[in-house]
Amino acid sequence: MIGERITRLRRHPAALWIGVALVAVTLLVLPFALAAIGTTWVRIMNLAILFALLSLGLNIVVGYAGLLDLGYIAFYGVGAYTYALLASPQFGIHLPFWAILPIGALVACLFGVLLGAPTLKLRGDYLAIVTLGFGEIVRIFFNNLSQPINITNGPQGISLIDPFRIGGFSFNQSGSVAGLEFSGPIKYYYLLLLVLLAVVVINLRLQDSRIGRAWQAIREDEVAAGAMGINTTHVKLLAFAMGASFGGIAGGIFSAIQGFISPESFGLVESIMVLSMVVLGGMGNIWGVILGALLLSFVPEILRHTVEPLQRMLFGKLIIEPEVIRMLLFGLALMLMMLFRPAGLWPSKVRKRELAE
Amino acid sequence: MTTLLEARNIGKRFGGLDALTNVTLGIERGEIYGLIGPNGAGKTTFFNVLTGFYPADGGAFLFDGAPLKVTAAHAVAAAGIARTFQNIRLFGNMTALENVMVGRHVRTHAGVLGAVLRTRRARAEERAIHTHAHRLLEYVGIASRQHELAHNLPYGDQRRLEIARALATEPKLLALDEPAAGMNATETATLKLLLERIRGDGTTILLIEHDVKLVMGLCDRVAVLDYGKKIAEGAPAAVQRDPVVIDAYLGGALA
Numbered sequence: 339m340i341g342e343r344i345t346r347l348r349r350h351p352a353a354l355w356i357g358v359a360l361v362a363v364t365l366l367v368l369p370f371a372l373a374a375i376g377t378t379w380v381r382i383m384n385l386a387i388l389f390a391l392l393s394l395g396l397n398i399v400v401g402y403a404g405l406l407d408l409g410y411i412a413f414y415g416v417g418a419y420t421y422a423l424l425a426s427p428q429f430g431i432h433l434p435f436w437a438i439l440p441i442g443a444l445v446a447c448l449f450g451v452l453l454g455a456p457t458l459k460l461r462g463d464y465l466a467i468v469t470l471g472f473g474e475i476v477r478i479f480f481n482n483l484s485q486p487i488n489i490t491n492g493p494q495g496i497s498l499i500d501p502f503r504i505g506g507f508s509f510n511q512s513g514s515v516a517g518l519e520f521s522g523p524i525k526y527y528y529l530l531l532l533v534l535l536a537v538v539v540i541n542l543r544l545q546d547s548r549i550g551r552a553w554q555a556i557r558e559d560e561v562a563a564g565a566m567g568i569n570t571t572h573v574k575l576l577a578f579a580m581g582a583s584f585g586g587i588a589g590g591i592f593s594a595i596q597g598f599i600s601p602e603s604f605g606l607v608e609s610i611m612v613l614s615m616v617v618l619g620g621m622g623n624i625w626g627v628i629l630g631a632l633l634l635s636f637v638p639e640i641l642r643h644t645v646e647p648l649q650r651m652l653f654g655k656l657i658i659e660p661e662v663i664r665m666l667l668f669g670l671a672l673m674l675m676m677l678f679r680p681a682g683l684w685p686s687k688v689r690k691r692e693l694a695e
Numbered sequence: 696m697t698t699l700l701e702a703r704n705i706g707k708r709f710g711g712l713d714a715l716t717n718v719t720l721g722i723e724r725g726e727i728y729g730l731i732g733p734n735g736a737g738k739t740t741f742f743n744v745l746t747g748f749y750p751a752d753g754g755a756f757l758f759d760g761a762p763l764k765v766t767a768a769h770a771v772a773a774a775g776i777a778r779t780f781q782n783i784r785l786f787g788n789m790t791a792l793e794n795v796m797v798g799r800h801v802r803t804h805a806g807v808l809g810a811v812l813r814t815r816r817a818r819a820e821e822r823a824i825h826t827h828a829h830r831l832l833e834y835v836g837i838a839s840r841q842h843e844l845a846h847n848l849p850y851g852d853q854r855r856l857e858i859a860r861a862l863a864t865e866p867k868l869l870a871l872d873e874p875a876a877g878m879n880a881t882e883t884a885t886l887k888l889l890l891e892r893i894r895g896d897g898t899t900i901l902l903i904e905h906d907v908k909l910v911m912g913l914c915d916r917v918a919v920l921d922y923g924k925k926i927a928e929g930a931p932a933a934v935q936r937d938p939v940v941i942d943a944y945l946g947g948a949l950a
Contacts, residue, residue, distance in 0.1 A: 547809075548803055548805045554789060565748075565784075566769075567773055567777075
């Protein structure tokens with residue numbers, strides 16, 4: 339879809355470059371516009387980008403390789419805890435972030451293989467159940483690893499986590515460059531944007547590669563893929579490992595931005611949330627997945643900020659809690675999606691074909 | 696001629712059923728070897744054991760002068776045996792060209808790093824995969840449909856696409872499981888020409904087929920399986936006259 343559009347645009351290079359420039363300028367100006375409404379919105383944007391990173395990671399596993407993973411948030415958690423343990427007073431270790439993020443990605447990757455290896459023969463519902471269990475096990479470990487040796491500090495979580503710092507430049511403090519005031523969240527925003535860009539490029543390039551085709555082949559017909567010489571074990575593990583590393587990196591950044599993490603952030607609901615983003619946006623299509631992540635991150639926040647004042651203004655009191663409305667809308671959205679856009683808001687070509695059968 | 700594939704005393708049982716009992720056969724380089732027999736004789740089981748879909752309970756394969764390690768399907772493909780399926784198994788939602796490109800997987804090397812960094816090597820390989828796949832589609836005669844989805848192709852073209860995909864793995868032995876099933880007379884005739892051309896270009900073919908006319912006209916030698924045992928082997932004309940075969944396969948009515 340976007341591919342065709344881009345090919346069409348390539349014939350008009352000027353139009354393409356104007357489009358790219360417009361998007362780039364919008365993205366660069368966006369945090370200042372959001373900051374004008376309130377710094378909270380920049381933070382919400384940052385979380386939305388983090389979720390987009392997660393969704394893109396999960397998209398490799400679910401969208402490309404077709405392996406349903408309901409415990410994906412565990413890798414986010416592993417990345418977050420890796421960062422927290424190596425850059426906080428918990429153990430008194432304070433490594434720089436550029437050293438920890440790769441470690442976090444690697445540890446998450448190991449966990450990905452740990453989950454992938456025993457589940458290779460499982461498909462569909464069975465795989466979903468095992469991955470769901472895996473997610474819960476990891477969360478429960480975070481919760482209970484305060485004894486006998488205190489590693490994770492249990493349910494209290496880990497606080498005072500170091501922010502990203504390069505020399506004297508710290509990401510959590512305001513600073514001004516050329517008369518422009520850059521607050522902490524705005525600095526993180528630009529960093530996240532860079533990471534997102536990198537992950538998008540990686541995803542796009544993988545999609546049209548030998549590996550991407552192998553993933554698609556095992557999703558279509560694993561038996562035939564094996565007979566064509568694809569080592570299905572290897573390729574599936576690779577999908578798990580790649581997806582997990584992206585989750586690990588996102589987790590590390592999350593740790594640094596929040597400065598505090600606890601097992602609560604890595605529960606089943608979060609896993610389902612990320613999966614919903616992938617499914618809502620359009621499995622297998624990078625742009626759809628990002629759209630899904632942004633929508634599901636922003637809509638609840640907008641509701642939170644509008645529903646209560648609106649009701650107080652109309653009725654003078656709060657009749658329906660924002661949380662209830664959020665769930666009602668979720669249900670409604672789910673039904674409408676099933677009816678009108680079963681392949682997602684912005685589906686990949688291939689998925690659309692599959693669901694149209 | 697030298698032997699390309701030698702099967703020695705292959706056995707396979709499913710519970711109490713002996714699907715294959717001591718099947719021994721040898722396929723010469725460059726020949727078209729037919730494997731025939733009534734329904735349930737064990738032909739497809741033989742294919743599945745050979746191509747690593749299930750482990751044999753006994754016996755061994757010798758392929759291209761070395762023992763064939765039938766541990767996994769992909770290892771067999773890497774060794775140089777490619778197969779097609781009785782009930783076509785294409786990657787339905789991928790285009791014809793993409794299907795054949797997947798077949799190149801086993802002979803190419805680009806990994807995650809190559810793909811992500813788009814190294815010169817990876818790009819060159821990708822171009823080569825594309826060209827090779829396209830050439831194979833031309834070879835089997837469906838290049839004009841390269842961008843159509845596999846499951847939208849007419850039946851005969853799907854069969855051809857499956858052969859092209861198998862050829863993409865550069866097999867020494869091409870194993871075809873009933874390639875003419877469901878084809879009309881014209882399609883079967885063009886298939887016969889294609890198979891002869893493939894053999895002419897140096898690929899040995901192992902063929903399971905029910906179409907007796909095709910087998911008799913195409914194969915250099917055939918083996919007949921009945922209840923998991925090889926009951927005859929030889930030139931088609933000789934096998935056709937073998938009373939044991941007539942009795943088992945062609946039915947008593949013809950005797």
